Structures are given as C-alpha cells and as structure tokens.
Amino acid sequence: xxxxxxxxDDLLGNGIKKSLTREGYQVDWLMDGKQGLAALxxxxxxxxxxxxxxxxxxxLELLSAIRKQHNSTPVLILTARDTxxxxxxxxxxxxxxxxxxxxxxxxxxxxxxxxxRRQHGxxxxxxxxxxxxxxxxxxxxxxxxxxxxxxxxEFTLLMEFINHPGxxxxxxxxxxxxxxxxxxxxxxxxxxxxxHLRKKLYPEFIKTVRGMGYKAEKPT
Ligand code: CA
Numbered sequence: 001x002x003x004x005x006x007x008x009d010d011l012l013g014n015g016i017k018k019s020l021t022r023e024g025y026q027v028d029w030l031m032d033g034k035q036g037l038a039a040l041x042x043x044x045x046x047x048x049x050x051x052x053x054x055x056x057x058x059x060l061e062l063l064s065a066i067r068k069q070h071n072s073t074p075v076l077i078l079t080a081r082d083t084x085x086x087x088x089x090x091x092x093x094x095x096x097x098x099x100x101x102x103x104x105x106x107x108x109x110x111x112x113x114x115x116x117r118r119q120h121g122x123x124x125x126x127x128x129x130x131x132x133x134x135x136x137x138x139x140x141x142x143x144x145x146x147x148x149x150x151x152x153x154e155f156t157l158l159m160e161f162i163n164h165p166g167x168x169x170x171x172x173x174x175x176x177x178x179x180x181x182x183x184x185x186x187x188x189x190x191x192x193x194x195x196h197l198r199k200k201l202y203p204e205f206i207k208t209v210r211g212m213g214y215k216a217e218k219p220t
Contacts, residue, residue: 002046003048006059019105026180031055033059048074050075050095053081059079078101078108079101110137130217132205134159136159143201161216178190
C-alpha cells in the first residue's frame with residue numbers, strides 16, 4: 001500500500017513513517033498542504049493520512065479540493081482538534097475516518113486496515129485468496145495452510161496483487177507502491193521480488209503480461 005502522509009509535525013511525521021514502513025507500507029511524507037495537493041494530482045495513493053492544521057493550505061481545504069476533482073483516495077484525518085464540529089466538518093468534507101491526537105500507533109494501523117478492507121470489499125480481517133491466506137494485521141501469509149516467510153517488500157507486492165485480482169499492474173505502478181519517492185530503485189528490482197514471490201508461493205500465481213506488466217491469477 002502506498003500512503004501519502006501530510007503532517008507538519010516533525011516528530012509525529014517521523015514516528016508514523018517509521019512505524020508504518022516497518023509493516024510494509026510505502027509512506028511518502030510531505031509537510032505542506034499545497035505540496036500535498038500537487039502530489040495527489042500527479043501520483044496515486046491508496047490512502048491519505050491528513051493533518052488539518054498545515055502550512056500552505058489547510059487539511060480541510062485540501063480535502064474539499066481533491067473531492068471536487070473526483071479523487072476518491074480514502075482519507076484518514078489526524079488532528080488535535082477534538083471538538084464535535086470539526087469531526088463533522090471533516091467527515092462532511094469527504095474524510096473516511098478521523099483520529100484525534102494523541103493516538104496510539106496500534107489504533108492508527110487498525111483503522112488503516114479497516115479502511116483498506118472496506119475499499120477492497122473484504123469484510124473479514126483475514127483474506128482468503130485461492131490457496132493463499134493473508135492476515136494483514138500480523139503480516140502472516142500461508143500457502144495451502146503452510147506458513148510462508150515473506151520480506152517486507154514482497155509482502156507489499158503480494159497485497160497489491162491481492163487487492164487487484166486479475167488486473168494488469170505495470171512495473172512503474174508496482175515500483176511506486178513498493179518504493180514511492182524513496183528512489184534508488186534498481187531497474188530490475190521488481191522482477192527480482194516477483195521471482196521470489198513466485199518461488200515462495202507458486203509460479204502460476206503471478207503471470208507476466210508481455211510489454212504491460214504483471215497480474216495475479218484470480219482466486220478460484
Ligand atoms: Ca499540524
């Protein structure tokens with residue numbers, strides 16, 4: 001999952017980025033509302049974590065702007081303003097959920113998983129995908145009931161395939177999901193991760209679509 005974090009608090013932003021990165025999320029972090037808006041126009045994200053009090057452009061203004069552009073990226077607002085009016089205004093502006101600072105990272109992660117389930121139409125906390133069983137909360141993956149050890153980036157790729165059954169995902173798209181703006185991507189690194197995924201799961205799970213990218217076989 002590729003996440004855009006727009007938060008101007010250095011300490012909190014760093015903490016969120018580190019904590020989510022450890023769990024296989026790709027986090028791109030900006031501290032300015034206008035830059036956030038520009039990023040949402042040029043790149044696609046699976047989730048926006050949005051502070052309200054921001055330099056450049058306030059979070060609510062940013063949110064209204066992207067919804068007007070029919071950008072439906074799920075939005076989770078992170079803010080210290082805990083009055084009822086602010087909550088209602090945030091949700092009415094198109095936010096999907098709301099978390100009041102200070103919060104526990106565990107709660108943030110649980111809400112992110114819930115949003116992701118809703119977005120991809122999974123109602124259960126664990127995902128059955130044919131022979132593959134995934135628990136996103138614990139990052140446990142099983143193939144035919146046997147546990148499989150995946151690296152963080154392999155896990156991120158697996159989730160991307162599972163969330164887009166049968167769809168062709170381009171190498172550029174997969175690089176964005178796995179690396180974001182962190183750069184320094186070796187030109188064949190996605191191929192290498194996919195090679196490992198096929199080996200650890202099973203070869204037919206991911207098909208190469210020549211000249212276009214990759215797709216996961218639909219679960220049967
Ligand atoms: Ca702030």
